[in-house]
Amino acid sequence: MDAVEKANADRQKRWAKDQKIGEGTYAVVYRGREVATGRKVAIKKIKVGQFKDGLDMSAIREVKYLREMKHQNVIELLDVFSSKTNLNLVLEFLDTDLEAVIKDRSLVFLPADIKAWIAMTFRGLEFCHRNWILHRDLKPNNLLISANGQLKLADFGLARDFADPGYKMTCQVITRWYRPVELLFGCRYYSTAVDIWSVGCIFAELMLRIPYLPGESDLDQIKTTFRALGTPTDEEWPGYTKLPDYVSVGQFPKTPLRDLFTAATPECLNLLSKCLIYDPKKRISAKDALYHPYFSAMPYPSHPSKLPKPAKKESNRPLEEVDGNVEFDGPGPAVRANPPNKLKRKLSDSELGGRPIARKLDFTAM
Amino acid sequence: MDQASNHSISRTTVYEGSTQYRHWRFSPEQLAETRASLNTAAVAAIREAFEADSPGSSSQVSFLNADEENLLVKLYIGKVPQLCGHLHFAEEVEATAITYLKRFYLKNTVMDWHPKNVMLTALFLATKTTNNPISLELYTSRIPKTAPSDVLDLEFLVAQSLGFDLAAWHAHRALWGLWLDMQNLPDVLIDDLRKAYDDGIAHVRASRLTDAELIYTPSQIALACFDLASPHLARAWIRSKQTSPPASPPVSEEDPMLAILKPIQIMITNQGQLPEVESVREVDRRLKLCKNPEKVVGSNAYNKRLEEKQRKADEKRKRKAELVRKAMAAGDPFGSELAEKGDLDDDDDDDD
Ligand SMILES: Nc1ncnc2c1ncn2[C@@H]1O[C@H](COP(=O)(O)OP(=O)(O)O)[C@@H](O)[C@H]1O
Ligand SMILES: [Mg+2]
Numbered sequence: 001m002d003a004v005e006k007a008n009a010d011r012q013k014r015w016a017k018d019q020k021i022g023e024g025t026y027a028v029v030y031r032g033r034e035v036a037t038g039r040k041v042a043i044k045k046i047k048v049g050q051f052k053d054g055l056d057m058s059a060i061r062e063v064k065y066l067r068e069m070k071h072q073n074v075i076e077l078l079d080v081f082s083s084k085t086n087l088n089l090v091l092e093f094l095d096t097d098l099e100a101v102i103k104d105r106s107l108v109f110l111p112a113d114i115k116a117w118i119a120m121t122f123r124g125l126e127f128c129h130r131n132w133i134l135h136r137d138l139k140p141n142n143l144l145i146s147a148n149g150q151l152k153l154a155d156f157g158l159a160r161d162f163a164d165p166g167y168k169m170t171c172q173v174i175t176r177w178y179r180p181v182e183l184l185f186g187c188r189y190y191s192t193a194v195d196i197w198s199v200g201c202i203f204a205e206l207m208l209r210i211p212y213l214p215g216e217s218d219l220d221q222i223k224t225t226f227r228a229l230g231t232p233t234d235e236e237w238p239g240y241t242k243l244p245d246y247v248s249v250g251q252f253p254k255t256p257l258r259d260l261f262t263a264a265t266p267e268c269l270n271l272l273s274k275c276l277i278y279d280p281k282k283r284i285s286a287k288d289a290l291y292h293p294y295f296s297a298m299p300y301p302s303h304p305s306k307l308p309k310p311a312k313k314e315s316n317r318p319l320e321e322v323d324g325n326v327e328f329d330g331p332g333p334a335v336r337a338n339p340p341n342k343l344k345r346k347l348s349d350s351e352l353g354g355r356p357i358a359r360k361l362d363f364t365a366m
Numbered sequence: 367m368d369q370a371s372n373h374s375i376s377r378t379t380v381y382e383g384s385t386q387y388r389h390w391r392f393s394p395e396q397l398a399e400t401r402a403s404l405n406t407a408a409v410a411a412i413r414e415a416f417e418a419d420s421p422g423s424s425s426q427v428s429f430l431n432a433d434e435e436n437l438l439v440k441l442y443i444g445k446v447p448q449l450c451g452h453l454h455f456a457e458e459v460e461a462t463a464i465t466y467l468k469r470f471y472l473k474n475t476v477m478d479w480h481p482k483n484v485m486l487t488a489l490f491l492a493t494k495t496t497n498n499p500i501s502l503e504l505y506t507s508r509i510p511k512t513a514p515s516d517v518l519d520l521e522f523l524v525a526q527s528l529g530f531d532l533a534a535w536h537a538h539r540a541l542w543g544l545w546l547d548m549q550n551l552p553d554v555l556i557d558d559l560r561k562a563y564d565d566g567i568a569h570v571r572a573s574r575l576t577d578a579e580l581i582y583t584p585s586q587i588a589l590a591c592f593d594l595a596s597p598h599l600a601r602a603w604i605r606s607k608q609t610s611p612p613a614s615p616p617v618s619e620e621d622p623m624l625a626i627l628k629p630i631q632i633m634i635t636n637q638g639q640l641p642e643v644e645s646v647r648e649v650d651r652r653l654k655l656c657k658n659p660e661k662v663v664g665s666n667a668y669n670k671r672l673e674e675k676q677r678k679a680d681e682k683r684k685r686k687a688e689l690v691r692k693a694m695a696a697g698d699p700f701g702s703e704l705a706e707k708g709d710l711d712d713d714d715d716d717d718d
Binding site for chain 1 (some may be wrong): 382385404477518521523525530531533
């Protein structure tokens with residue numbers, strides 16, 4: 001056996017695959033474990049054979065960027081190996097995601113909880129941006145949460161690097177509800193600010209408990225955004241009407257954020273408004289956000305282990321072992337008893353009253 | 367701080383976390399040692415394969431040594447820019463493909479995998495990893511005598527050999543950063559600077575034919591190239607980066623920063639050319655006779671290996687079937703599920 005083949009076989013032996021736990025657009029995700037330690041992992045198996053162009057772009061992006069990053073708030077890629085014509089990514093196992101947390105109506109969020117989640121999101125994002133990596137698909141469903149409450153940026157299937165400023169990029173990225181207006185207007189030269197807008201939308205969603213800007217089509221997304229934040233003036237965002245796909249959707253007045261986010265502190269609203277500035281050049285950076293007074297003002301962010309979490313999904317599988325830290329205990333935020341709910345990571349259906357589901361866009365023609 | 371110098375500073379620290387810094391940097395001695403031991407192991411294994419094929423046959427074979435292997439790889443590195451010109455690929459693609467090719471042959475021997483197809487595969491993979499994808503069909507249709515399978519068959523092996531470290535940092539980017547930064551130097555004529563940059567890029571391209579990127583950082587290589595192109599500008603820039611006031615004396619030849627550049631410059635000057643075609647042709651001719659018979663489709667050794675693989679797969683399947691049968695007999699209706707999980711196998715045909 002070749003040395004390379006042998007090294008792969010050795011790596012493969014380190015991991016055992018258990019049952020299927022999820023299905024993504026281009027991969028099947030299994031629960032697994034490290035044979036030597038029993039450590040729980042997720043194994044994302046990407047079928048390569050089925051692609052006529054070989055290794056698929058999403059898989060390549062995910063592997064390329066995750067190999068370069070190690071940070072508490074970015075999902076860790078533990079290993080990569082191949083089996084037959086499949087590529088297997090061994091990822092740290094994460095219990096749940098922010099979408100499931102937001103949608104669990106039995107959970108009550110304290111302002112300190114929201115602050116903790118947003119702080120962790122910005123920390124992970126600042127690290128990505130420092131590494132010249134744009135995530136380009138931030139949304140609650142892609143913010144996974146570990147057993148001890150740490151939030152981690154995941155799903156780098158749409159990420160790219162931006163070391164080359166002024167490089168033309170596709171605007172067909174980011175799930176619609178979290179997509180900034182410059183992309184909706186077809187801007188092809190963009191940067192870190194696109195991710196910041198998404199964080200702004202997630203921030204708002206944490207307070208509202210429903211998606212903040214749920215447009216039903218790309219055009220409606222623009223309208224929904226302007227309805228919420230007012231139609232931008234040429235002064236606040238110079239030249240935006242010259243963007244390639246600009247369309248006029250009418251004049252909407254600016255309503256103060258305070259009207260909708262009645263309970264938020266001034267610092268909180270100030271940071272939120274800086275994430276949702278129309279002009280990408282004026283939008284706050286992840287680094288500046290981390291220094292924003294919101295994070296130093298009272299209340300302090302909740303400790304990750306004290307953050308609300310959905311009840312563990314009911315075990316209906318023979319091999320499922322209980323892993324200790326699933327129950328909420330202690331003085332965390334008020335948590336009502338909750339019937340075991342099935343966690344669905346992917347689908348955002350019924351619970352919010354049949355809102356349209358934002359689909360991941362086809363970005364193959366970049 | 368201006369944007370350009372901001373770039374280069376944060377880059378240094380980020381660079382130290384990169385897989386390139388952590389996995390793909392060597393001393394010249396380590397490189398020589400790696401190649402020599404790889405070659406020795408390869409020759410031993412292939413000799414065995416020859417013997418298995420037909421006993422006594424390995425004695426007349428003249429195997430390639432590490433230098434000869436390297437020479438052949440270098441020839442194919444030289445073909446990447448030609449191909450990229452022909453296909454209008456970006457410099458980033460070209461540089462990345464060359465990096466892959468060099469790394470691949472730190473893990474593999476040309477006697478197993480001929481550099482021609484590895485080069486084509488590395489280049490195709492680089493179009494994807496640098497976010498410049500092109501369809502495989504289009505790619506191979508524009509390269510004579512190449513079929514999609516030539517690339518597909520090797521893509522996995524190449525990615526694996528790279529340890530799935532797909533990100534690569536290049537000197538041409540660092541040179542670009544220097545060029546931006548030097549525009550802020552006092553009294554610099556933009557035409558001089560542009561000329562120096564153009565000459566510098568030519569040196570960077572020559573450096574790709576050497577081991578420089580496996581030994582030095584992209585910014586070291588870039589500065590070495592700039593200094594070859596214009597010592598005057600490079601030194602003015604170095605001086606501007608040092609803490610002493612601008613009136614300080616010119617940078618001396620003993621300056622530690624310049625001392626680092628010297629070996630890089632010698633390497634580029636001495637080794638940054640394509641090899642003599644005649645000498646490589648001789649190596650390639652011998653390679654036809656000493657390549658691993660296990661990798662030659664249709665040879666006895668190849669067929670034997672195939673049979674062995676088949677036998678193992680059959681055994682596995684039998685074991686699996688046996689497990690299912692036992693489980694069924696024990697009345698477990700999920701027997702099939704049981705047999706699919708666990709470390710027993712990795713076939714995963716369940717959801718294909
Ligand atoms: N690290 C992980 N730990 C636990 N479950 C995971 C993990 N990664 C993915 N999953 C599950 O698999 C699903 C699909 O994975 P994802 O990476 O989002 O694929 P895709 O990129 O195709 O959306 C997720 O929604 C989640 O349910
Ligand atoms: Mg996903």
